[in-house]
Amino acid sequence: xxIERLSAKAEDYLETILRLSxxxxxxxxxxIAAALDVQPSTVSAALKSLKExxxxxxxxxxxVGLTPKGRQVAEDIAGRHVSLRRFxxxxxxxxxxxxxxxxxxxxxxxxxxxxxxxxxLGDFLRQNPALLGQWHAARATAKGERAPxxxxxxxxxxxxxxxxxxxxxxxxxxxxxxxxxxVTPGVLIAVERVAPLGDPIAVEVRxxxxxxxxxxxxxxxxxxxxxxI
Amino acid sequence: xxIERLSAKAEDYLETILRLSxxxxxxxxxxIAAALDVQPSTVSAALKSLKExxxxxxxxxxxVGLTPKGRQVAEDIAGRHVSLRRFxxxxxxxxxxxxxxxxxxxxxxxxxxxxxxxxxLGDFLRQNPALLGQWHAARATAKGERAPxxxxxxxxxxxxxxxxxxxxxxxxxxxxxxxxxxVTPGVLIAVERVAPLGDPIAVEVRxxxxxxxxxxxxxxxxxxxxxxI
DNA sequence: TCGAAATGTTTGAGGACCCAAACAATAGCA
DNA sequence: TGCTATTGTTTGGGTCCTCAAACATTTCGA
Numbered sequence: 159x160x161i162e163r164l165s166a167k168a169e170d171y172l173e174t175i176l177r178l179s180x181x182x183x184x185x186x187x188x189x190i191a192a193a194l195d196v197q198p199s200t201v202s203a204a205l206k207s208l209k210e211x212x213x214x215x216x217x218x219x220x221x222v223g224l225t226p227k228g229r230q231v232a233e234d235i236a237g238r239h240v241s242l243r244r245f246x247x248x249x250x251x252x253x254x255x256x257x258x259x260x261x262x263x264x265x266x267x268x269x270x271x272x273x274x275x276x277x278x279l280g281d282f283l284r285q286n287p288a289l290l291g292q293w294h295a296a297r298a299t300a301k302g303e304r305a306p307x308x309x310x311x312x313x314x315x316x317x318x319x320x321x322x323x324x325x326x327x328x329x330x331x332x333x334x335x336x337x338x339x340x341v342t343p344g345v346l347i348a349v350e351r352v353a354p355l356g357d358p359i360a361v362e363v364r365x366x367x368x369x370x371x372x373x374x375x376x377x378x379x380x381x382x383x384x385x386x387i
Numbered sequence: 388x389x390i391e392r393l394s395a396k397a398e399d400y401l402e403t404i405l406r407l408s409x410x411x412x413x414x415x416x417x418x419i420a421a422a423l424d425v426q427p428s429t430v431s432a433a434l435k436s437l438k439e440x441x442x443x444x445x446x447x448x449x450x451v452g453l454t455p456k457g458r459q460v461a462e463d464i465a466g467r468h469v470s471l472r473r474f475x476x477x478x479x480x481x482x483x484x485x486x487x488x489x490x491x492x493x494x495x496x497x498x499x500x501x502x503x504x505x506x507x508l509g510d511f512l513r514q515n516p517a518l519l520g521q522w523h524a525a526r527a528t529a530k531g532e533r534a535p536x537x538x539x540x541x542x543x544x545x546x547x548x549x550x551x552x553x554x555x556x557x558x559x560x561x562x563x564x565x566x567x568x569x570v571t572p573g574v575l576i577a578v579e580r581v582a583p584l585g586d587p588i589a590v591e592v593r594x595x596x597x598x599x600x601x602x603x604x605x606x607x608x609x610x611x612x613x614x615x616i
Numbered sequence: 617t618c619g620a621a622a623t624g625t626t627t628g629a630g631g632a633c634c635c636a637a638a639c640a641a642t643a644g645c646a
Numbered sequence: 647t648g649c650t651a652t653t654g655t656t657t658g659g660g661t662c663c664t665c666a667a668a669c670a671t672t673t674c675g676a
Contacts, residue, residue: 202625250504263496272489275479278526297507431655
């Protein structure tokens with residue numbers, strides 16, 4: 159529907175405004191500037207321009223918001239962003255930071271068809287846990303970074319891959335809770351989902367679903383190899 | 388090694404110069420302009436700037452070339468471009484046009500790690516033909532575009548996927564050659580590789596490897612379903 | 617309530633692109 | 647060897663994005 163494509167910068171502003179306007183603080187000039195790593199004066203100019211294009215609502219010194227049209231564009235971009243990041247982390251097994259970095263730039267040019275197929279490929283792999291494990295094992299061994307069979311923290315485990323708990327380095331509190339949930343050496347555990355910012359992490363163990371911080375997950379030592387189901 | 392990242396535009400100019408300088412005509416201002424869809428005057432300015440940055444060799448009205456530094460950048464970008472396009476066509480099963488469109492924009496922001504993992508994932512799938520067939524079947528049925536079991540031209544078959552020849556609509560010439568090669572209804576056939584521009588297509592049948600034009604491949608009607616090995 | 621302090625805007629200026637039109641050089645033909 | 651057609655460059659102007667510095671407003675503590 160959008161005849162004239164917006165510039166990547168304009169898309170960045172809209173996406174940032176959308177994200178910030180969901181916080182209690184709202185979208186403020188200074189926060190937008192900090193998020194995009196530009197000066198506040200640049201944001202003022204950008205807001206004026208977005209307003210003229212009918213994309214943002216804005217009164218000087220006042221609140222910044224999006225028009226329905228602006229919100230539509232912003233949600234589209236934000237959607238591409240999460241699709242890419244999800245593919246990079248969950249399917250390609252990259253770190254949150256690396257995924258964020260690449261997604262940030264590629265979101266402006268990824269076509270709907272590309273995003274769609276990436277999603278389908280991820281679903282295809284996840285739908286078969288043994289296959290997913292094989293793939294992650296293959297890519298991990300390819301670069302010799304963290305070969306399967308080697309111990310790591312639960313936080314480093316790709317989502318959907320099952321691993322065996324080998325130990326827990328937690329002093330107290332969490333340890334007790336985990337033991338009550340049945341997280342003891344020998345049981346199978348999997349990361350279900352990692353929040354967009356890498357924290358918290360949704361974990362599945364013995365049919366329980368629990369949520370924990372990344373730092374806590376790092377204390378749970380696991381070992382995995384392909385074919386673990 | 389490159390401290391200051393070049394702009395996407397500068398990268399586009401370098402990539403185009405590299406590509407054109409491999410043709411007998413060489414890289415000429417007008418051709419660069421046509422390739423990038425800008426006016427020749429814009430190219431003149433760009434060349435002057437690239438020269439100042441030590442990336443291009445250029446004398447007014449003379450030949451355009453790349454310095455070692457410029458060539459290095461251009462080859463890097465060209466490499467990202469083909470990596471992405473290959474992933475989009477061979478792994479995601481997109482058309483050459485769609486892949487080209489997306490690769491063109493995304494090449495500037497795809498990180499080495501992302502490209503590397505995409506390549507590994509493609510290799511992982513291709514290494515098991517049955518798995519590759521399952522994936523392509525899954526994605527084709529997901530959108531109901533070309534469900535497995537349905538007849539199509541050999542040109543539409545994703546590389547690596549085996550299919551059964553059901554017929555050949557060729558008048559003469561090629562038909563005879565194909566029959567001699569053993570391409571008759573009932574035999575298994577696969578596309579091995581598609582050239583970057585979609586033509587020609589390398590085909591594998593009964594251990595033979597043959598090359599044909601896309602238009603010719605379209606005349607070979609095939610039917611495929613997951614699990615065909 | 618009445619100033620700082622924090623925050624936001626304007627202004628002026630520059631870089632990176634782009635174009636159209638005027639101008640210059642080259643190539644190829646007579 | 648000229649002369650024209652093609653090709654390439656310069657010039658002048660515009661947009662978008664950016665900044666620093668000067669200015670305005672709002673917020674908040676005393």
